[in-house]
Amino acid sequence: MTNDAPAPAMPKLADFLCFAVYSANLAYGRAYKPILDALGVTYTQWIAIVALWEEDGLTVGALGERLFLESNTLTPILKKLEVLGYVVRRRDPADERQVIVTLTPAGRALREMGAQRTLVQASGLTPDDFRRLQRDVTRLRDNLIQSVGHAAADPEPA
Amino acid sequence: MTNDAPAPAMPKLADFLCFAVYSANLAYGRAYKPILDALGVTYTQWIAIVALWEEDGLTVGALGERLFLESNTLTPILKKLEVLGYVVRRRDPADERQVIVTLTPAGRALREMGAQRTLVQASGLTPDDFRRLQRDVTRLRDNLIQSVGHAAADPEPA
DNA sequence: CCTTAATAGATCGTACACGATGCAATCGTA
DNA sequence: TACGATTGCATCGTGTACGATCTATTAAGG
Known part of the structure; x- marks a missing residue:
């Protein structure tokens, strides 16, 4: 034993609020898995659909503000949702830099199924x-x- | 407008507890980043060191119970921490299936720096x-x- | 009008999480 | 003591997060 007085005020892992949040997030991911598997989407894909249901026709950036994600994370997810037929991505004719994301009828139907x-x-x-x-x-x-x-x-x- | 009565009881994203936890976890990751960058480790590497400070000499499985992680996630992280010189991994002579993880003096020193x-x-x-x-x-x-x-x-x- | 700066997405590399699977060591039982 | 089952860790493939960078488009200034 090189240190028999290991500093009195060292907090334990269970006292960290960040760890409580981190591990609760992991637990949520596992609890949600069966539901989302049944819907055929991942968690991040799902919250993107929920956000678009709430306010459709958002740009990638505006959607990212609501989800706290950047385009580098969102772009691949939205492309996958487009392949799955749940959203449509199109450039804004008024500003070709922006991409507007819209729920398809299938995407709206999925949102309603998940609400159950x-x-x-x-x-x-x-x-x-x-x-x-x-x-x-x-x-x-x-x-x-x-x-x-x-x-x-x-x-x-x- | 194809749907002017969008179902009354559809909850908004801001009402989801899972989303609060998810986004709070993202926010913690960003808030911790400068601190952990200064220490030269990632968040998961850091909580592994914190857990080992609290109870050293754990097996991979026992550490995983405390962190809510499996060996498939922990093994690469512990190997990286070993390369960095913060932990030692050795097979338990009494049961060669198990790997015992121990903090090095450098690992304990890092834990104490981070506590500040x-x-x-x-x-x-x-x-x-x-x-x-x-x-x-x-x-x-x-x-x-x-x-x-x-x-x-x-x-x-x- | 032309050049430069700013903006919005997309791309790339790194590091988790995690399901599925592989493999070696150990256990259980005849 | 064989030997099938279990256990513990490692490996692999997929899907996020995110910093850094790239590209196309628009805005701003002379």
Whole structure:
């Protein structure tokens, strides 16, 4: 034993909020897998369809803002969804740099099929706790993003 | 407009707890990036070191239980950490199937360096809220995992 | 009008996650 | 003690994330 006093204030893995979020995300991925397999899409493909149902005809960039993803991640996913027949990608005639993504009828039908199956039950939370946790985690996300933005905007934080 | 009554009870993306967790995880990844870049490791490599600091000499499987990862994900990460000089991997002489992972002094030193930098501030939460959210997200994760385990154990759920 | 800068997507390389599979070591049981 | 089953780790293929870079298009300035 080279160190018999391993520093008193070293937090454990179970105390990390980032690890709770990380591992909860992994758990969600596994819980969603059977549902999404039945629909024939992946998780990221699915949330893209959900976002487009909510607001159709978005550009790749605008969709990325809603999903917190960049074009380098979205482009291959949207191309796959196009091959599957769930979306259409076309250049905006008014600005050929932009690509407008639209749900097909098949894409809308898929969204409606998926709405039948939820995981509220698997979360083991009451509806009130569910909503509260949803709100708190969302706020955490927004705080983190804001702090990253600040760091980027401020070249000399300390 | 082909559909002027788009189903009343269709939840929005912002109402999904899974999406809150998913996007919070992305946000954490970006917030952690500068810190981990300074340490020269990735997030998954980092939590592996944290787990080994907490309990050293774990097998790949036991480490995977703590991190919620399988050997197919862990093996390449641990090999990289070995190349970097932070861990040692050796077969257990008592059971040659198992590989025991041990932190090197350099690995322990890295853990101590990383402990200086935290993101509690970036979360924008009071210490109490931080702990409460950490506990709630952890419970959500465990509930999800249990529900997946049930589904796997029960061949005919419905 | 022409050149330069900015913008929006797309492409490429790296690193996870994870299902499926392979393989060596061990266990269980006759 | 054979030998089939199980276990533990590793390998492979697919699909995200994301930094860096490229290209085409538009905007801005002289």
